[in-house]
Amino acid sequence: MTVPYKHEPFTNFTIEQEAAAFRQALAYVETQLGQVYPIIIGGKRIVTEEKVVSTNPANKQQEVGVVSKATKALADEAMEAALSAFETWKRVSPKARADVLLRAAAMLRRRKHEFSAWLVKEVGKPWKEADADTAEAIDFLEYYARQMISLAEGVPVLSRSGESNRFFYVPLGVGLIISPFNFPLAIMAGTTVAAIVTGNTVILRPSDRAPIVAAKFVELMEEAGLPQGVLNYLPGGEAEVGEYIVEHPQTRFISFTGSRAVGCRIYERAAIVQPGQKWLKRVIAEMGGKDAIIVDRDADLELAAQSIVASAFGFSGQKCSACSRAIVLEDVYDEVLSRVVELTKQLKVGNPQEQSTFMGPVIDQVSYDKIMSYIEIGKQEGKLMTGGEGDDTTGFFIQPTVFADVAPTARIMQEEIFGPVVAFTKVRTFDEALEVANNTDYGLTGAVISNNRAHLEKAREEFHVGNLYFNRGCTGAIVGYHPFGGFNMSGTDSKAGGPDYLLLHMQAKTVSEMF
Numbered sequence: 331m332t333v334p335y336k337h338e339p340f341t342n343f344t345i346e347q348e349a350a351a352f353r354q355a356l357a358y359v360e361t362q363l364g365q366v367y368p369i370i371i372g373g374k375r376i377v378t379e380e381k382v383v384s385t386n387p388a389n390k391q392q393e394v395g396v397v398s399k400a401t402k403a404l405a406d407e408a409m410e411a412a413l414s415a416f417e418t419w420k421r422v423s424p425k426a427r428a429d430v431l432l433r434a435a436a437m438l439r440r441r442k443h444e445f446s447a448w449l450v451k452e453v454g455k456p457w458k459e460a461d462a463d464t465a466e467a468i469d470f471l472e473y474y475a476r477q478m479i480s481l482a483e484g485v486p487v488l489s490r491s492g493e494s495n496r497f498f499y500v501p502l503g504v505g506l507i508i509s510p511f512n513f514p515l516a517i518m519a520g521t522t523v524a525a526i527v528t529g530n531t532v533i534l535r536p537s538d539r540a541p542i543v544a545a546k547f548v549e550l551m552e553e554a555g556l557p558q559g560v561l562n563y564l565p566g567g568e569a570e571v572g573e574y575i576v577e578h579p580q581t582r583f584i585s586f587t588g589s590r591a592v593g594c595r596i597y598e599r600a601a602i603v604q605p606g607q608k609w610l611k612r613v614i615a616e617m618g619g620k621d622a623i624i625v626d627r628d629a630d631l632e633l634a635a636q637s638i639v640a641s642a643f644g645f646s647g648q649k650c651s652a653c654s655r656a657i658v659l660e661d662v663y664d665e666v667l668s669r670v671v672e673l674t675k676q677l678k679v680g681n682p683q684e685q686s687t688f689m690g691p692v693i694d695q696v697s698y699d700k701i702m703s704y705i706e707i708g709k710q711e712g713k714l715m716t717g718g719e720g721d722d723t724t725g726f727f728i729q730p731t732v733f734a735d736v737a738p739t740a741r742i743m744q745e746e747i748f749g750p751v752v753a754f755t756k757v758r759t760f761d762e763a764l765e766v767a768n769n770t771d772y773g774l775t776g777a778v779i780s781n782n783r784a785h786l787e788k789a790r791e792e793f794h795v796g797n798l799y800f801n802r803g804c805t806g807a808i809v810g811y812h813p814f815g816g817f818n819m820s821g822t823d824s825k826a827g828g829p830d831y832l833l834l835h836m837q838a839k840t841v842s843e844m845f
């Protein structure tokens with residue numbers, strides 16, 4: 331028997347012992363930088379000529395590590411390895427598969443600060459954000475392991491006299507996992523182990539902007555006892571190799587997390603039935619957001635301001651759940667806006683290695699340039715209240731930026747910026763607030779800060795997002811507590827860390843026997 335699932339607590343860094351342990355982990359990781367990590371196919375280590383260098387976004391001169399770049403030929407090899415491992419892995423009992431995850435969770439918990447320190451280095455997460463990312467990865471391992479155990483026997487169905495009917499789940503086959511840079515441990519690990527614990531084998535394509543954390547996780551899964559070929563690590567080669575596997579006739583499913591543009595392209599490519607293909611590929615796509623916080627006239631305005639700031643600027647706004655729109659009732663608009671500006675000015679932007687840093691860099695030059703260009707657009711579309719500056723001399727630092735008086739149809743109110751930028755818009759009524767909130771192509775997260783029960787109930791029905799929060803911010807979903815995933819162009823309506831997530835990786839079989 332396993333103990334019931336409970337989410338991993340966050341580290342309290344105000345305890346000096348914890349802070350010291352984290353500093354020690356950072357110092358250790360510093361000694362490990364710059365190493366070369368091979369591709370792993372069927373347990374075999376392969377180093378290719380062409381490489382991808384992962385650098386620290388807070389200090390672009392610093393190499394975090396180097397990975398080999400995949401090729402189409404290696405993609406074929408990975409497919410063969412995964413297909414061959416599938417023949418044995420699918421027959422391993424669900425309980426034994428779950429045990430590998432539980433062991434990995436225990437090992438990751440013991441090395442929690444070390445993994446978080448890699449996140450600080452590779453993607454510039456400040457301490458608390460890195461700690462939450464690692465905690466979430468542990469949660470996915472623990473939660474999906476238990477869920478698989480409970481699904482092992484299938485679900486009871488009715489039988490008539492003289493008949494015995496059974497309904498149970500079988501794995502799909504080889505899955506392609508494509509993960510984003512922004513939760514390079516939690517999302518990469520969660521999507522990978524959901525596919526594995528359900529009996530599938532996978533080819534993992536981590537983001538080229540965070541391949542080292544993924545390499546460390548793959549090593550950990552091997553140490554936890556995962557058989558060779560079940561998890562094949564194939565970094566590098568971005569679109570070309572990724573699309574090649576998407577289109578491969580033996581790919582059975584694709585679990586993608588990333589931007590809308592790439593998700594839509596994958597969805598489209600996967601729909602084409604290739605010669606020799608025997609199934610329709612399943613695509614799980616978790617995509618972008620344009621998330622809003624509504625502030626009602628009867629609301630705790632300090633809570634509103636704190637929620638907007640934390641949700642807009644946590645990890646430099648590089649969360650699909652980030653608050654990029656504040657929709658505020660006119661009666662309280664000025665007060666909320668001025669408090670948000672005041673709080674924003676107090677945020678410390680700097681090297682995420684420092685404990686006191688609230689906001690580190692954005693991920694790379696491409697992101698930096700894109701966000702800065704949106705800031706220029708914002709200057710035309712609204713009133714710049716604070717921020718607006720960037721500095722990319724050492725790393726990719728952008729000041730947290732607030733725009734006021736932006737029209738709901740403005741580009742910065744419609745397009746995902748994925749950076750530390752929030753736009754305020756003023757509305758007259760709560761109904762208008764809901765209309766503005768729903769007026770994007772996305773539908774991922776949203777929050778309402780209100781003391782008005784009728785308004786909250788109305789939002790419960792009409793605010794069309796996958797994750798709706800009342801009287802709190804719109805980021806920070808916890809596995810098993812806030813199943814996560816969005817509507818419309820935010821994805822395929824799946825819910826990571828939710829009770830039905832594993833079913834997306836299996837097919838149900840009915841067996842009926844007559845006596």
Ligand SMILES: NC(=O)c1ccc[n+]([C@@H]2O[C@H](COP(=O)([O-])OP(=O)(O)OC[C@H]3O[C@@H](n4cnc5c(N)ncnc54)[C@H](O)[C@@H]3O)[C@@H](O)[C@H]2O)c1
Nearest residue numbers: 509510511536537569572573588589592616617618619650
């Ligand atoms: N809904 C969610 O749960 C969720 C979670 C995290 C991030 N996101 C979204 O992800 C985006 C940020 O992450 P990102 O910048 O890494 O996204 P991205 O779309 O640029 O990349 C995601 C992954 O796709 C790969 N890729 C890129 N082009 C490809 C192609 N043509 N074929 C196959 N693979 C390809 C990348 O290498 C990367 O591994 C944001 O839009 C954010 O909202 C969504």
Ligand SMILES: N[C@@H](CCC=O)C(=O)O
Nearest residue numbers: 649650651805806807814
């Ligand atoms: N699950 C995370 C967001 C993941 C996307 O970037 C949250 O709830 O904030």
